[in-house]
Amino acid sequence: MKIGEIWSNLGSIMASIMFVYAMFDKFFPPPIRRYFRKYTNKLTSLMYPYIQIKFHELSGDHLKRSKTYTVIQTYLSANSSQRAKRLKAEVIKDSQNPLVLSMDDNQEITDEFNGIKVWWSANHTTPKTPSFSFHPTSDEKRFLTLTFHERNRDVITTSYIQHVLEEGKAITRKNRQLKLYTNSPSKDWMRYMSTKWSHTTFEHPASFETLAMEPEKKEEIINDLLKFKEGKEYYTKVGKAWKRGYLLFGPPGTGKSTMISAIANFMNYDVYDLELTIVKDNNELKRLLIETSSKSIIVIEDIDCSLDLTGQRKMKKEIDDDENDEKKKLMSKAKGEEKNESKLTLSGLLNFIDGIWSACGRERIIIFTTNFVDKLDPALIRRGRMDKHIEMSYCSYEAFKVLARNYLDVESHDELFPVIEKLLGETIMTPADVAENLMPKSITEDLETCLKKLIQSLEEAKKKLEEEEAKKKVEEEEARLKEEKDKQEFAQEEKNVKADEHSKENAKENGFVH
Numbered sequence: 001m002k003i004g005e006i007w008s009n010l011g012s013i014m015a016s017i018m019f020v021y022a023m024f025d026k027f028f029p030p031p032i033r034r035y036f037r038k039y040t041n042k043l044t045s046l047m048y049p050y051i052q053i054k055f056h057e058l059s060g061d062h063l064k065r066s067k068t069y070t071v072i073q074t075y076l077s078a079n080s081s082q083r084a085k086r087l088k089a090e091v092i093k094d095s096q097n098p099l100v101l102s103m104d105d106n107q108e109i110t111d112e113f114n115g116i117k118v119w120w121s122a123n124h125t126t127p128k129t130p131s132f133s134f135h136p137t138s139d140e141k142r143f144l145t146l147t148f149h150e151r152n153r154d155v156i157t158t159s160y161i162q163h164v165l166e167e168g169k170a171i172t173r174k175n176r177q178l179k180l181y182t183n184s185p186s187k188d189w190m191r192y193m194s195t196k197w198s199h200t201t202f203e204h205p206a207s208f209e210t211l212a213m214e215p216e217k218k219e220e221i222i223n224d225l226l227k228f229k230e231g232k233e234y235y236t237k238v239g240k241a242w243k244r245g246y247l248l249f250g251p252p253g254t255g256k257s258t259m260i261s262a263i264a265n266f267m268n269y270d271v272y273d274l275e276l277t278i279v280k281d282n283n284e285l286k287r288l289l290i291e292t293s294s295k296s297i298i299v300i301e302d303i304d305c306s307l308d309l310t311g312q313r314k315m316k317k318e319i320d321d322d323e324n325d326e327k328k329k330l331m332s333k334a335k336g337e338e339k340n341e342s343k344l345t346l347s348g349l350l351n352f353i354d355g356i357w358s359a360c361g362r363e364r365i366i367i368f369t370t371n372f373v374d375k376l377d378p379a380l381i382r383r384g385r386m387d388k389h390i391e392m393s394y395c396s397y398e399a400f401k402v403l404a405r406n407y408l409d410v411e412s413h414d415e416l417f418p419v420i421e422k423l424l425g426e427t428i429m430t431p432a433d434v435a436e437n438l439m440p441k442s443i444t445e446d447l448e449t450c451l452k453k454l455i456q457s458l459e460e461a462k463k464k465l466e467e468e469e470a471k472k473k474v475e476e477e478e479a480r481l482k483e484e485k486d487k488q489e490f491a492q493e494e495k496n497v498k499a500d501e502h503s504k505e506n507a508k509e510n511g512f513v514h
């Protein structure tokens with residue numbers, strides 16, 4: 001029987017009880033009333049052994065929409081609202097499925113937890129005194145009511161409600177649209193002022209399935225990410241901030257940026273794309289860091305180009321070693337410029353990554369990308385700051401197969417795949433170039449045309465590589481010959497000098513010199 005029906009049956013009984021109770025309250029003295037009330041309470045709980053918990057939509061002094069209410073509503077929408085006879089449609093901002101259906105007012109649905117049945121209903125109260133206002137206001141107070149048998153009180157108030165909130169939050173996270181933040185001065189004329197995060201929806205379709213790289217390497221990265229995601233207790237146990245740094249390095253077009261998008265989609269994290277060149281100073285960097293949220297990826301692309309982070313250290317050392325005046329002058333000039341233009345320093349960036357402030361958020365990934373890993377200061381990329389170094393390299397045969405599947409829906413080709421495999425072993429080509437060749441450019445281009453186009457490009461690349469290697473060999477041979485010639489000339493010169501000295505000494509001995 002539905003709870004609603006139970007209530008209606010009980011209605012008339014309760015009305016009679018209330019009438020008797022009112023008469024009783026009027027004519028009997030307080031001690032007798034107290035005695036009687038004890039027994040009526042017992043009787044009521046015997047007849048109606050259910051407990052109700054209300055979750056109000058608006059809460060707090062400022063009557064903000066309660067997060068708990070929203071989370072429960074999300075849980076109910078996903079789990080049992082579909083069973084309600086009357087539904088309410090709502091458009092939710094920043095969600096992948098913006099249209100959310102939930103049960104309408106005065107509807108009731110059931111849910112089950114560990115074999116225990118509970119009832120949820122959506123209700124609202126309307127104010128008794130109508131308010132007169134020119135502005136349309138809604139004084140309705142909405143709330144969700146959870147009803148359960150009193151014998152299940154402990155399970156429901158501890159485990160079940162916890163379960164509902166956790167599930168609701170997980171569904172919200174899964175449904176929400178990822179955001180891509182970037183730091184930029186708010187207006188053009190304000191470019192000398194602090195930068196702020198602004199955001200847009202992150203809709204990059206990259207995933208680990210579409211990312212072209214060796215399967216073992218991909219597997220290793222996925223496992224690393226999964227371990228990180230589930231590492232809450234572990235990081236607490238070892239006393240480390242819950243964050244991880246990745247350094248992606250490799251030539252242009254090998255998929256570093258694509259990898260970042262794949263990680264964001266896989267982890268369901270927002271992305272903060274930090275443009276270091278417009279960050280004024282270390283304080284601004286710190287402020288930007290504080291404003292990032294948990295469960296996010298902070299990206300600094302092309303870290304080698306962002307700042308002369310390597311130079312600052314090197315130059316200091318050089319100045320200690322070398323007393324050269326020219327260099328000193330240059331240094332002081334550079335320092336002066338640095339003072340005026342940017343007070344963002346390497347140590348500021350190091351602090352950003354793993355200083356005390358970097359722990360002001362949880363579950364965060366920091367990614368640096370670079371084309372030239374050797375240019376970076378070792379302090380910047382040491383383990384602990386950049387925990388995992390991932391090399392993105394030229395296209396291998398395994399990577400090609402992923403691209404062929406993505407772009408042409410083909411798994412194998414008896415004739416052309418072996419040719420491509422051989423060529424990829426003999427020359428180098430970035431996945432970006434391979435992908436470009438594989439993409440059909442017109443409706444007349446079929447699978448074979450695209451594969452042949454790739455073979456032709458690979459052959460050209462091979463020829464170019466061979467020419468370059470031959471040229472390099474010639475240059476090396478020329479350099480070797482020149483060095484040999486220089487050596488011979490030098491030896492001859494030395495010989496001549498010695499012979500000259502010898503003849504001078506002989507002449508001296510024989511008394512020919514004055």
Ligand SMILES: Nc1ncnc2c1ncn2[C@@H]1O[C@H](COP(=O)(O)OP(=O)(O)OP(=O)(O)O)[C@@H](O)[C@H]1O
Pocket residue numbers: 210211212213250251252253254255256257258259371392431432433435
């Ligand atoms: N490993 C890859 N897997 C799938 N697609 C790739 C891969 N590498 C490159 N691509 C394709 O090539 C394009 C360029 O790749 P991407 O921007 O990720 O390269 P990058 O390494 O970040 O280059 P840069 O160093 O110039 O920033 C992408 O749009 C993508 O389509």
Ligand SMILES: [Mg+2]
Pocket residue numbers: 256257258301369
């Ligand atoms: Mg890139």
